[in-house]
Amino acid sequence: MHVFYTPDLGDNEFYSLNEEESKHCAKVLRLSIGDKIQLIDGRGGFFEAEIISAGKRRVDLKILSRQLAYKKQYHFIHIGIAPTKNIDRLSWFLEKCTEIGIDEISTFICDRSERKILKEERLDKIITAAVKQSLKAYHPQLNNAVRYKDFIQQDFTKYNGNLFIAHCEQDSQKLFLGDLAQPNQSYLVLIGPEGDFSSEEITLAKSYGFKPITLGESRLRTETAGVAACFELNYINR
Known part of the structure; x- marks a missing residue:
């Protein structure tokens, strides 16, 4: 499953990839509506999402699951x-x-x-x-x-x-x-x-x-x- 970096994701149920990640998702990887991807926010959040709209400059997602403090280390x-x-x-x-x-x-x-x-x-x-x-x-x-x-x-x-x-x-x-x-x-x-x-x-x-x-x-x-x-x-x- 493809992974995307989404530092501003927060706790929203829906999310739109930025233009750079949207282009990579829709144009380079050729993912489309219904495909599932993984998201990381860089602060310990690990998410699974489904594409609900796929344009060359904007890809809209529905968040399906989330894990916080994913594989947190104590060092x-x-x-x-x-x-x-x-x-x-x-x-x-x-x-x-x-x-x-x-x-x-x-x-x-x-x-x-x-x-x-x-x-x-x-x-x-x-x-x-x-x-x-x-x-x-x-x-x-x-x-x-x-x-x-x-x-x-x-x-x-x-x-x-x-x-x-x-x-x-x-x-x-x-x-x-x-x-x-x-x-x-x-x-x-x-x-x-x-x-x-x-x-x-x-x-x-x-x-x-x-x-x-x-x-x-x-x-x-x-x-x-x-x-x-x-x-x-x-x-x-x-």
């Missing part, structure tokens, strides 16, 4: 990551982490960042497509890019000390993420750019309570490290 995963020079690699990270399970994504500009401008609207569409493909009822939040030094100074008390920074420098304090993170918690993991965090950025993170971690023996690309951290935290909460 929260937030990854802060420096954008990759090749935007396709960042897009891949967003897609795969959404499929695996992530709640919030922040991007920040580091001393060694080669990419400093992002088109968040395009990136958010990649997340939306992955949400639909993987049948996720919750849409991850994508925050606008900020300077690393501004990001690190935010109030992160809700994470109860589950703050981690993955870096490649030699550090006797580094432990495996899986040995530090406990299930059913909120986590924030920082992933640096291709050239890694600078020593000053690592020291700054530590001063704000971030614990240095390793994600294994291999040196990973930025986007691979982000996916590895996301997978490991989901595995802990399996």
